[in-house]
Amino acid sequence: MGGVVVVAPQTGNIGFLARLQDSPTRWIVYGIITGLASGLVAVLFLFALELAGQLTFGLLAQLPQPSPPGDAIVHLEGVGEGEPRRWLFFLLPVVGGLLSGLVVYRFAPEAEGHGTDEVLRAFHQRRGVIRARVPLVKGIATIFTLAGGGSAGKEGPIMQIGAGIGSFLATRLGLSARDRRILLLAGAAGGLGAIFRAPLGSALTAIEVLYREDFESDALIPCVISSVTAYVLFILLVGGQRIFAVPQLPLLTPLEVPGYLLLAGVAVPVGWGYIRLFYATRDRIFRKLPLPRPLRPMLGGLGVGLIGLQFPQAYGAGWGYIQQALDGQLLIQTMAWVVLAKIVATSLTIGSGGSGGVFGPTLFIGGMLGGVIGYGGELIAPALFPHPSAYVLVGMASFFAGVASAPIGAMLMVTEMTGGYTLLPPLMLVSVVSIVLMRRFSIYENQVQDRFHSPAHIADLTINVLEEMKVADVFQPTSDVPTVTPATGFEALRGLILTSREATVPVVDPNGRLVGLLTAEQLRPVMDEHQLDRFVVAGDICAPPFSLQRDDDLYRAHELFRASGCPQIPVMEEGVGGNPPCIIGMLDYRDMMRAYGRELARRREN
Known part of the structure; x- marks a missing residue:
């Protein structure tokens, strides 16, 4: 349900x-x-x-x-x-x-x-x-x-x-x-x-x-x-107290710009490593474990417990330690180690299937990273890093902006949470640099590029673009489309599916009429059932026939793809001299969407 x-x-x-x-x-x-x-x-x-x-x-x-x-x-x-x-x-x-x-x-x-x-x-x-x-x-x-x-x-x-x-x-x-x-x-x-x-x-x-x-x-x-x-x-x-107590910070001065650019330069590789480790832990470790899924978070918790014995700051949300970083109560080396510990601990917790969020840990990692740059810079060049606590706040928003591709909301959230509106200029600077350098990566795997890549807006793209594009613009005509008859046995079907480049095989009767479609996806679950070889034929298991004409628009093609579930659909041409329509090629769904993407790019450029 x-x-x-x-x-x-x-x-x-x-x-x-x-x-x-x-x-x-x-x-x-x-x-x-x-x-x-x-x-x-x-x-x-x-x-x-x-x-x-x-x-x-x-x-x-x-x-x-x-x-x-x-x-x-x-x-x-x-x-x-x-x-x-x-x-x-x-x-x-x-x-x-x-x-x-x-x-x-x-x-x-x-x-x-x-x-x-x-x-x-x-x-x-x-x-x-x-x-x-x-x-x-x-x-x-x-x-x-x-x-x-x-x-x-x-x-x-x-x-x-x-x-x-x-x-x-x-x-x-x-x-x-x-x-x-x-x-x-x-x-x-x-x-x-x-x-x-x-x-x-x-x-x-x-x-x-x-x-x-x-x-x-x-x-x-x-x-x-x-x-x-x-x-x-x-x-x-509950009350209107802000989450963090932040001292009054002055406006950005030109001398501070190099320090914030350094923060952006450090945040990008750390963010890239964070994303890679997070999904590698989930996909290459926990999803391959021969352990029931309800027990995997317990194993992840064991790893977190080992980390916590040395770095208790990696436990939980850890936001109380962000306040300590703002107050200058954490050592620089402690914050540096905690960045690594938090990345590993979060990967273990969420990657194992534990229930929580990466929103908070991402802000935490960015805050600690900002603290390392801010307080470390203050030791080396105090004139260039006059307000090290500001780097904690800027690091929070900019790191999240980079790994989540969401800069504007993060900047405003940090300023509202802290009341530090004077930080908007460095927040914008560091966030923009981070997101430009990390545009191809995101901690959210279900995030899509834009509205046109979301199924939620499929109606927008089909009405505006696909209706104006034709099948003839996309498919490649060929006379070499493999077909089978309704009487083709299961053993022959298996061999054809395994050797053919096509993912969809048309079923045609002896008169050349299209009577059905077979896909590799249909046969894959029973591919190794050799007992079917003796009594199953193509006509028994094929799906209803779907076909297109050269002058059909791609919106109709898209609807047929959705209705049939086939990755390819035959393109037909009227027969000559009373002969039935013949197959002149296959339209591939991937080719159609690639052509759509190219058309969108062309329209944007124009």
Whole structure:
């Protein structure tokens, strides 16, 4: 039932809200409702997370982790007053990983890993649908992960939780797929706006992180309304203190520019290594382990525990240590080692299937990297690095901008979180350099290049471009198309599929008429079933026939590809002298999309 959208009966208040669909003010109302729901959930989530962390690290292990001023909302008696239990401190990530894995893979496997990427997947590939149970499962699993010391962030999960709320509301209201996607982003913006206390930057991040080179501009107004609403509700319930306490910083001077450029130059290779190690850990280690998936986060937690014995800063979200870096309380060599430790610990936690986010760890790594440059530069050339704490903040935003291809939202979020608006010039400088040099890489694998590469906007590209392009412009005519008859046996089909360059084989009757299509994808699951050789023939298993003409437009071709599931479709030409139409070539889906990309590039240049 994960991908099925159920439209509830429109009665009572739900019916009233649904009737707003044709009203120009509907996004104001929907945005406010989504913001209230996501803001309230963000308050509960942060409170539960802080309480769980105080219980595990503060009372059980007696080794409390620091929190930044704006997140220190829970205070328990007896925290840190007893004898430290380092053995328990080491085992906490193992237990947290085990509990998280059991919850996720039992109730909602899509809640594994980092939440932001799942939001992108839901937007681009699932028509904005997130199962109703996912927000609850994601919240519980993330609490287990972070309260156990897993190296992850709370920001990605709250983004997924808020997006799930928006998707649920849209489904209940019976909204279209387009509107459900917009409400999904509005929920994500609301969750971020509350947890970061940064409404404008969160709204822009929600519409920016979908693409490497574009924005989802249609969702801007609902995202701003939802984010501001959630932010207001959060500060009413929790308070308006900013997350970090930051000293007043003066405007940028020309002497400081080389230092910030140095930060950008260091951030790029570190970001590239971070992305490579993150996915290598997931794909080459944990996905190949002969271990049940629910147990893999426990193994990742074991690695995090070993790292934490030497570098406790790698545990959890670690934002309290960012405050210490801002205050100049961390040694330069400590921050340098913590950058590496955090990269490895995050790769182990999320790569093993633990539930959390990479949003927060990415900001943490950037902050520590900025601290190394800022405080290290102050020792060598104090005149060029007069305000080393500023490098911590600039490093946070610029590093995230580089690895996530989302510079504008990150810059505004950091300035809102800290009140450091005088940092905008160096933030822009370092972020632009980072994103230009890292444009081809992203920590989010479901991020696409722009709207035209998203299935969510397939209607836009087909109407505007594909209808104007013809099959004759793309396919290569040939008289050498391999075919089979309905009586061709399974053994011959297997041999043809294995030796042919084509992924689709037309089935033609003795009179030359196209009667069906066979694909390698159809045969692959039973390719080794040799008992089928004696009694299965092509006519038994072929799919219905689909074909195109030279003068058909590529929009029709795209619809046939979608309906048939075939990677190639025959192109037919009318026969001569009463003969049936004959096959003159095959149109390949990949060739069609490459031609579409070239046409888009040509139009952009013009």
